[in-house]
Amino acid sequence: MRSFILRAIWCGLLVLGLGAASSLFAQAAQQTTSQTATPVAAPATAQKPPAKPNDAIVPPPTRAEMLRGAYGPYRANNKLIYYHLDIRVDPEKQTISGKNTIRFRMLKDGTRIQLDLFETLKVDKILWGATALKYERDSGAVFINFPQTLRAGRVYSIDFYYSGHPVETGRFGGITFKKDPAGRVWINTACEETGASMWWPNKDQWRDEVESMEISVAIPNGLVDVSNGKFIGKTDLGDGYTRWDWKVHYPINNYDVSLNIGSYVHFADQLGDLSLDYYVLPEDLDKAKVQFAQAKGMLEAYQHYFGPYPFVKDGYKLIEAPYAGMEHQSAVTYGNLFKNGYLGRDWTGVGISLRFDFIIIHESGHEWFGNSITAADPADMWIHEGWTTYLEGLYVEYRWGKEDAIKYLSGEKAKVKNQRPIIAERGVNAEPDQDQYFKGALMLNTLRSVVNDDAKWWALLHGFYQHFKYQNILTEDVVSYFNQQTGMNLTPIFDQYLRHAQIPRLELLFGEEPGMVMYKWRADEEKFAMPVRVGTPGEWRIIHPTTQWQWMKTPLSKDEFQVATELYYVEVNKQ
Numbered sequence: 001m002r003s004f005i006l007r008a009i010w011c012g013l014l015v016l017g018l019g020a021a022s023s024l025f026a027q028a029a030q031q032t033t034s035q036t037a038t039p040v041a042a043p044a045t046a047q048k049p050p051a052k053p054n055d056a057i058v059p060p061p062t063r064a065e066m067l068r069g070a071y072g073p074y075r076a077n078n079k080l081i082y083y084h085l086d087i088r089v090d091p092e093k094q095t096i097s098g099k100n101t102i103r104f105r106m107l108k109d110g111t112r113i114q115l116d117l118f119e120t121l122k123v124d125k126i127l128w129g130a131t132a133l134k135y136e137r138d139s140g141a142v143f144i145n146f147p148q149t150l151r152a153g154r155v156y157s158i159d160f161y162y163s164g165h166p167v168e169t170g171r172f173g174g175i176t177f178k179k180d181p182a183g184r185v186w187i188n189t190a191c192e193e194t195g196a197s198m199w200w201p202n203k204d205q206w207r208d209e210v211e212s213m214e215i216s217v218a219i220p221n222g223l224v225d226v227s228n229g230k231f232i233g234k235t236d237l238g239d240g241y242t243r244w245d246w247k248v249h250y251p252i253n254n255y256d257v258s259l260n261i262g263s264y265v266h267f268a269d270q271l272g273d274l275s276l277d278y279y280v281l282p283e284d285l286d287k288a289k290v291q292f293a294q295a296k297g298m299l300e301a302y303q304h305y306f307g308p309y310p311f312v313k314d315g316y317k318l319i320e321a322p323y324a325g326m327e328h329q330s331a332v333t334y335g336n337l338f339k340n341g342y343l344g345r346d347w348t349g350v351g352i353s354l355r356f357d358f359i360i361i362h363e364s365g366h367e368w369f370g371n372s373i374t375a376a377d378p379a380d381m382w383i384h385e386g387w388t389t390y391l392e393g394l395y396v397e398y399r400w401g402k403e404d405a406i407k408y409l410s411g412e413k414a415k416v417k418n419q420r421p422i423i424a425e426r427g428v429n430a431e432p433d434q435d436q437y438f439k440g441a442l443m444l445n446t447l448r449s450v451v452n453d454d455a456k457w458w459a460l461l462h463g464f465y466q467h468f469k470y471q472n473i474l475t476e477d478v479v480s481y482f483n484q485q486t487g488m489n490l491t492p493i494f495d496q497y498l499r500h501a502q503i504p505r506l507e508l509l510f511g512e513e514p515g516m517v518m519y520k521w522r523a524d525e526e527k528f529a530m531p532v533r534v535g536t537p538g539e540w541r542i543i544h545p546t547t548q549w550q551w552m553k554t555p556l557s558k559d560e561f562q563v564a565t566e567l568y569y570v571e572v573n574k575q
């Protein structure tokens with residue numbers, strides 16, 4: 001249908017014969033400035049195609065999603081400072097009981113705050129000092145009422161006691177009470193999509209992170225718990241249970257907080273000042289010692305591009321888990337079969353993925369993008385996934401050079417669907433679909449070509465990370481930083497890739513004889529303008545198409561004329 005419309009435009013020009021079209025070409029032929037394309041009037045028939053109903057298949061949010069997703073007044077009136085999650089996990093009964101001590105600063109005077117805990121778990125009591133606080137539950141939200149006004153600027157602390165059996169839900173179950181292949185206890189969490197409040201009480205949103213945290217987990221003697229942060233010590237409680245204490249020295253997302261309880265064995269390594277700790281099932285120790293050696297090269301690559309590993313005081317850990325992998329902060333979980341690729345497969349299908357372990361390279365990349373720099377709303381999660389997928393390409397480039405990196409990233413085109421915009425609706429806990437990964441990475445690869453100066457590009461990436469590390473940001477922050485640092489207006493490019501389903505299409509119209517070509521972008525963003533390399537590989541020439549027709553002279557025929565589509569994620573339509 002689309003090509004039919006353009007054919008009609010071109011045919012329109014031909015039918016006009018010696019009219020408008022031929023004068024256009026005559027005008028073009030008379031001009032000698034072949035290197036700089038000159039705008040010409042757009043053919044009258046070239047109209048913007050109707051917008052696609054991008055969000056037609058997104059169901060409306062539920063009440064629980066609204067309460068989870070909105071940064072409402074009872075969340076906005078306070079800022080988290082500290083959690084101490086102190087729990088006992090019973091593997092037999094599959095229950096958790098204990099408390100989260102929550103310290104926060106009031107930003108406004110108020111008598112009510114919102115925390116979250118799934119309805120499947122019981123609120124035992126909420127204490128403010130010795131005072132039991134009243135609360136109301138609504139879906140997954142817990143609204144807590146104070147008997148007197150909490151004052152702006154003051155710091156308060158409450159103890160939220162809870163218990164129960166968390167019900168498995170979501171892609172990785174949220175929390176699972178499993179057995180390892182040898183039949184021993186194996187309990188793991190992965191609750192990014194579902195929400196951490198499926199297994200512990202917290203302020204379950206993305207905008208506000210605690211500044212630091214302690215995690216204390218009591219489990220039957222003989223088992224090991226690996227959580228986030230630095231291992232502080234373990235204490236025999238004398239009742240058949242041992243408490244494992246971990247300290248997180250940095251801001252952390254709720255969903256990154258993790259339990260890994262099993263018969264783990266431990267081995268360690270060091271990269272400069274950074275401690276590397278690995279926890280695997282005993283049977284996998286030998287395989288892990290070989291496979292996890294890749295972590296050092298990964299860390300070196302990402303440190304090269306962005307600066308030091310973000311959580312040095314907490315160390316870097318890889319922990320075996322019964323699912324593929326998850327970027328739990330400083331405690332990356334790993335279930336990639338100790339094989340290269342993704343579960344042994346060539347992930348991007350171009351013969352490069354099998355050179356490295358996809359889970360080590362991808363999930364650890366989130367330490368920089370996702371854990372250190374975090375999106376302030378799940379709708380902007382491409383800041384985690386698009387960037388980290390791009391980081392895979394950077395790892396390939398660091399190890400094997402630019403050509404392989406471009407090839408690796410181009411292999412991701414086959415995974416993009418272009419059915420919905422990458423940025424989902426904000427404020428309703430809506431997560432973008434899979435395009436945020438591959439299309440996000442391809443957009444960044446495209447921007448590199450737009451900047452067209454690798455030294456500048458590397459400085460831009462490094463500066464961007466350093467500027468926003470440990471912060472929670474939105475897409476607008478990314479775009480304004482890029483605009484400011486490059487001096488370019490990249491907003492229409494970001495908007496086209498992130499806020500519309502379709503990618504830009506370069507329309508090329510050739511005459512009957514070689515000599516010139518007309519070109520423009522077809523894009524949803526009216527002001528979309530992006531330079532692009534065209535012509536012959538190795539002798540690319542940069543043109544600056546907009547959404548208005550321009551022309552250039554070329555000795556190349558329609559078949560010979562190429563567009564550098566591995567450097568720019570665009571469609572091309574030659575007519």
Ligand SMILES: [Zn+2]
Pocket residue numbers: 362363366384385388
């Ligand atoms: Zn990821």
